Amino acid sequence: MKGTFHGGIRLDPRKRSTLSAVLEALDPPSLITVPLALREGTPATADVHPGDAVNIGTRLGVGEIPVYSPVSGRVRSVTEVPIPDGGSVPAVELENDGLDTSDPFVRPRGSLEALTPDEITELCYTAGLVLTGSPTPVYNRLRSLAGAPCEALIIDCTECDPFVTSRRRTLLDRTDEVLAGVRLFAKALSPKRTVLAVSSDSYDIAEHLTKRISRSDPMAVRVVSSKYPQGNERRLIEAVAGYQSADAVVLDPESAAELYRAASTGAPQLTRAVTVAGDAVANPKNLLVRIGTPLSALIDAAGGLSRDPAMLLFGGALTGAALDGADYPVTSSARAVLVLSEAAAAHTDSSACIRCGRCVAVCPENLEPLYISLWLTRGANYELRRSRVAQCIGCGSCSYVCPAKLPLAEHARLAKAKLLAARKTLVPPEANSESEVTE
Amino acid sequence: MARSNLIPRARQNPLSRGSGALRRSPAPHLRAEASTRSIMSDVLIALSPMLIVSVFFYGFRTLALTLTSVASCIAFEWLFRRAVKKPATVGDLSAVVTGVLLAYNLPASVPYWIPVVGAAFAILIVKQLYGGIGKNFLNPALAGKAFLLVCFPDTMQTWTRPFERLPVLGTFEAEAAANPLEALKNGLIPDDSALELLLGRHAGALGETCALLLLFGGLYLILRRVIRARIPLVYLGTVAVVTLLFPLGGARPLEWMTSQLLSGSLVLAAFFMATDYTTSPVTPLGQTVYAVGCGLVTVFLRYFGGWTESVCFAILIMNSCAWLVDRIRLPQPRGGARNGR
Structure with missing residues (x-):
């Protein structure tokens, strides 16, 4: 039976342009700006100084969670940068030498089986993992039950807002990493059950995941509604375990894949899967981009603009932020950059409420x-x-x-x-x- | 400044800050297509078949009356908004809907000044004096009808027989016909069969008789998601249950119930006027309470009231309660462990 929730809306998916656009790695530009804090007002300090040499994985600073260099090269300056989520945060400006030299810190940690639940939780912190679409550390979500037994671990494999397919591509193109990461999450939380929640309009993903889950895995695919906002934390819990259910944790597949990479290679979170789409983008794509890359580089990689832009959106078309320009960095929670023309962007001339309900x-x-x-x-x-x-x-x-x-x-x-x-x-x-x- | 280095300078780039090409507005950045105007258009589409049938029954006089009513509503709304220097709202088509519904509630024999007077009361006093669309607490068309019924009872209750087509202009001797409601008032089953009532071959207001077409219109609105089935079904259901349980004058209950449901303006009102957004509650619970209230008051007034037709009074009474009904706060179903706190 399909899990669902109260209310919600049906949206035209408009995902066709990137539905089969496989994740492509985008080479970082010569200059990137890595924000140190997740949101404005939270304290963050830099560990590096202008002129310092950095490698991939060198710690740049620490805010709510540590932040690492996604490129190798030199620190140009420690500055402030406006972030798409609003406001300005401390940031480190890096000159990329293009060599992609790894820091000695980045090295495998030994056997995955040997990791204890506490070590996994700690790894989510040290690897700087952030939830998709919301500037919240994965570490906080893992600890949200504060010791209470976990009834259900829900992996949000839905993507119910228009244009965005970065999660879909992560699930299809990085399936093994995602599932390995989910196993680690499950080990950290020891939930009564682990559910991969897939929306009912993506039966191909449900089938794909069901095939890849091994018999010994204590997890199951659960089909939930394709209504918006099914991806909201409480809506998923409502669809899977009932509205009143409290002791459930919702995590996402992108974080799972990053956790597995951190555990197996020692690399912290350096990239994000970002959909670049919208009717004004010439060649919509799904890109795997280094954190700190300017949004303009993403739009250029997607062929630039095909029509006059009216709105530049960071995040989904329903809850995302409308930006005044593309000179913002990709943040550690980024998932989509949308450019809409005047025809697609909502017109906002409002009239009187007619109480239609x-x-x-x-x-x-x-x-x-x-x-x-x-x-x-x-x-x-x-x-x-x-x-x-x-x-x-x-x-x-x-x-x-x-x-x-x-x-x-x-x-x-x-x-x-x-x-x-x-x-x-x-x-x-x-x-x-x-x-x-x-x- | 670090900012200028983030992307190469490009003077004409519409994506650079300060180019002014990008709009910033609060989320969400997509909107559904339905607008007030499209909703009103759907209501007009749902109402239009009835107009054709009324021309077939009573001649082109019904079309002329409807056009007079619509034109008056538009004119009064436009003039008022202009006089008080507020933005014109005739484009949302709500005045057209009021005009059509007002005309549908009139007998085909009324003189042309009747819809003009009704429209003036409906639009000027009931709708615009309270602030225009969305602000009125009574349904304008029903209030206009009630006003005309109270002030001009004889004119408003002179029914003519279907297929005796009336001239568009000039005087005529209207041969009075019996409205089925008059029989029901006296505890008798009307002479018209249930089929005749359903098809509209009986005396009544020009747009209320053919229940079948009105049901189709209502179904169209439900399928187009303009209205929800809750209010009409609960309203008609309440009338059905009460009349079935308490028939007057020893009539057979089933026959009595059918005649009650299909006579007068009940079907028209249940689908097109009780469902008026502005004057009905917005919460599911509120809508149910409101619709039950409409049904109970309708039957009460039909049994014990002074007028043969009381649907308009019943709905106007419940209109007045709509905001109050909305504020009934029964235990909220959404009060989860984390949210209720």
Whole structure:
């Protein structure tokens, strides 16, 4: 039986241009800028100084997790760089000598079987593994149960938003690495069951994975709905184990493949599989790119532009960030760069809400986006607090379906921020510590 | 500056920062195609077969009345928006839908000033004075009909026989025919058979008689996902159950129920007016409560009320409750271990 979740929307996949575009390694340009922090505001320090020689795998610095050099060459400067997820973070600018010399640090660690669960968890930290699409260390996700027994380990093999096929290609082109990595994840968490969740529109992936899973593997392929946002953590848990289920961990196949590489070769995370697509891209591709490569180099590798661009998106077309230019580096959570023409990009002339209720019907958290928007614009804080807007997962389904083209998801985001700010200013410090216990 | 080195300088490159070619807007960056205008177009498509049948039954006078009503609605909306210096909204076609629905609720024999007066009340007072589309708390077409029914009861209840086609212009002696609702009011099964009621060969307002075509129209709207089946099915279901359980005057329950369902404007209202987005609740629970309410009030007013047709009053009463019904907070189904906290 197909696992599914409440609400959600059906999207035109628009994946045809890159569906069979095998992952191609992109040679790094002569100059790359590697961000040291995953998001703005988190502290990060550089270990290297301008002029230092670096090799592939040399540690550049440490933020939430350590960051390594994806090229060999010389440090040009330690600077700040704006990242696509928003804001600026400390970064190291590297001159690539093109030799790809490896650091002595990068060496095999011996037998995979000998790794203990704690060593695997630690390896996720030292190898600098980051989740796909969300700037969160894999290490944090592995430790999210805080010692509670893991009911289910879910590997998110869905890719429910349009244009993007980088995960599909990782699953098909790096299958053995993915499955070996999943075995390591399973060893680290010792879950009651391990599930590879594949969406119902990708039966070829489900078949491919089923064939490659050996009989002794304690994992199974589970078909889940192809609705958006099936890839959301809670939606996957809902589809596989039921909405109320708490003790499940969701990880992704890209991290699994990287974990296996880290365990077998000693190499930390240096690359990302990135789909370069959209109707304004001449020759859409799936690229395996070094972290820190400017987005413009990816677009050039995909044949440049075929039409006038109207929007440059980093991440999916539904939740990604709209950028003002291509001079941003590929980050360690990158998965797609999309360039849309005026014809494909959403027009945003909004009209009055007609109360059609579509936003309520599609909301995976059963919120009422139209009322959240109304209370926000009216400044009705009492109603806003009762609206459960804190539960909003920001999937954007409400804005997508709105016939009046209202920015409902944006209003929900603003409402959430407003409530959070109000709580921070209104609650006195001593009451604050108490509320943290009850939350 | 490090930034300038990240990519080679290219003055005309549309992807470089500051070129102004790239738009930044909050996510999501894709939108569904349905718009207010496309939704209203679908409603008009669903309503149009009934207009052809009404011309067949009552002559081109029904077309002329409908056009008068639509033209008045558009004119009043355009004039009001212009007078108060607000952006024009006639392009969303909602005024056209109001005009068609208002006309469908009129007997074919009414003089032409009747839809003009109804449109003025519907558009100016009910819709625009409350802020225009999406802000009115009563369905404009139904409110217009109720206004006309209260103010001009005789004109609004003079029914003519189908196939006695009325002249488009000039005076005529309308031969009064019995609306099946009048028989039902007295606890009698109407003379018209269930088939005649279904096909529309009975006296009634010009766009409410052919239940079969209206059902097809409703089905079209459901298939096009313009409306959900919940409100019409629960509404009609409630009327069916109550009339089946409590027939008046010793009529056979099944026959009584069929006549109740197929007479008057019940089918038209259930699919096209009770489902009006603006004046119905948006939550599934709210919609069910609202539709049950519509059904109960309709039967109550049909049994004990002073008017033969009470569907419009029933829906207007439930319209007034829509926002309240939306705020019923029963235990929320989505309160998971992590989210509920």
